Amino acid sequence: MAGKTLYDKLWDAHLVAEREDGSALIYIDRQIIHEVTSPQAFEGLRLAGRQPWRAGASVATIDHNVPTTPFNSAADIEDETSRLQVTTLQDNTREFGITEYGIGDVRQGIVHVMAPEQGAVLPGMTVVCGDSHTSTNGALACLAHGIGTSEVEHVLATQTLVASKMKNMLVRVDGDLGPGVTAKDVVLHIIGIIGTAGGTGHAIEFAGSAIRSLSLEGRMTVCNMSIEAGARAGMVAVDDTTIDYVRDRPAAPKGADWDKAEAYWRTLVSDDDARFDTVVEIDAADIKPQVSWGTSPEMVVPVDALLPDPDAEQDEVKRSGMKRAYEYMGLKPGSKVSDIRVDRVFIGSCTNSRIEDLRAAAAVIKGRKKADSVKQVLVVPGSGVVKQQAEKEGLDKIFLEAGFEWRQPGCSMCLAMNPDRLQPGEHCASTSNRNFEGRQGNGGRTHLVSPAMAAAAAVAGHFVDIRDLDA
């Protein structure tokens, strides 16, 4: 019998009951809750007269809606509907006995930055959240994926989820990453190859020496965008990097429990003879800094390439999608990436707002200034903890001296639910994860890039190859 994949092991370890029709009840160790996708779930509990099965399994914070300018209480949130979601979460977590890291708490931040940072997510856990980028947490060898609001309610009420087993996909990236090539470039390159539906129905395990060489934060960036590759869950097996990251986190086990936990966590790797349904092999040497040009994350090119010709595309559905994207983006096939001028720059989001992302951006701009043609550069740390660390290292000063804005933690311009957004027609170099039409503001044009590439574009006023910059 073939060995087990990491996903097989996580699935088996959480199986509560199998049903005759092939669906199963799986146990959920941790649920992360935020203000946008939870109000209707709590309302559902209330209407049915139900209580949370285990309130301590959940942890809540506010991120999607919060302003990134300083505020002291919910009353300071100008937008009435945003304020209502923030206060509704406060009320709901109090009523149902769930811990919330709210306004003024240094732990407040983007759900997928806060949870691993606090040790609320540990290797081997099942982790869900009403947010598709929950896959981020898979970097800790978790089975972590987004769910809808009905499922948020289901998990609150039963601590389980009705699920069907996904297929196994292995994406192996072997070799050394070139200078200037980051985790973000790796995952954009992967999506460019397999497409936004390439991982549909699968759980992806990212493996290979190039993935191993990434920090835990970098692995989170890769797992984060599993969903842009169509897969609900992405994950990386446990190794020393994982263990070192988890050690000493506030909610990590201590003493004898730690030793026992570590011994178990070390088994969370795919067996040598494990069978994957789909295998994708990528040579790290082929990966260059990436820039998305269109309105789907698969519409991505290396920074030194020309924008692709839709007429060369064989697939009719794809060809018409590309043409529509060119129209929306105001770009022409065959033009150079470096000719794309940027109006705004956004450095943040659950993809790239951790400390190493801010360090990478700061390293590029130290001693430089934002181009006059760039209207705004927002730097939005992923959590209060990240913000504090960055300020300790003086990164905030580097950003401010360059003419960037240093903001409070939140999702911000990744999805423009708060006041941070693009104006129609503006091009944005963004470290976020989605370049859909209108994602960052009605009519806005998003280009997905790494933090270093975003910072370099802010300085030049257009995209530049990070590899050409002086060190």
Place this chain on the structure above:
Amino acid sequence: MEKFVKHTGLVAPLDRANVDTDQIIPKQFLKSIKRTGFGPNLFDEWRYLDEGQPGQDNDVRPKNPDFVLNKPEYQGASVLLTRRNFGCGSSREHAPWALMDFGFKAIIAPSYADIFYNNCFKNGLLPIVLPDATVENLFKAEAASDDFRLTIDLENQQVLTAEGEALPFEIDGFRKHCLLNGLDEIGLSLQQADAIRDYESRRQAAEPWVFQEPQPQ
């Protein structure tokens, strides 16, 4: 949840692949704390010529006359015909809520994004998967007809054309059962409360750290 057994309805064609949840219901409408009322803002950026905001009177907003749902012949449509990877993007259940609130009962496409597909079933909206070629034929048949209606028979897992052609589709048994009977999934899962408790005590003994509560405020 509302039952879904059999439905006959007018088909609206949305000839695009990779329709994402930001298009289905833009983020500014996610600030509601209710499950209803999203229908007027379904496909907001394509349907209206101005930028939509919550709380507006949508009846007076300028409409895009070229968008399929604004055309007179598609008023009252309840079956959405579209292309592959429909519903990609975020996990927002507001997407199926908006489709249902608008009046859609079923969607037909070659494929869906996983989370969206799952969310549909929690709300009595039936996402039907048919092969690419079959979907292409339906687009053609729709274009050739003034009043293209399809019947969806969930019990027998068939889409029936007015000419009597039967197009079979696959669906997971548990989901079908829940839809046919309009079942409350939470109630069903709670019938296995003993199994959940047994599982928890086993895990708690082996991995107590999993049950560590987050540090309070």
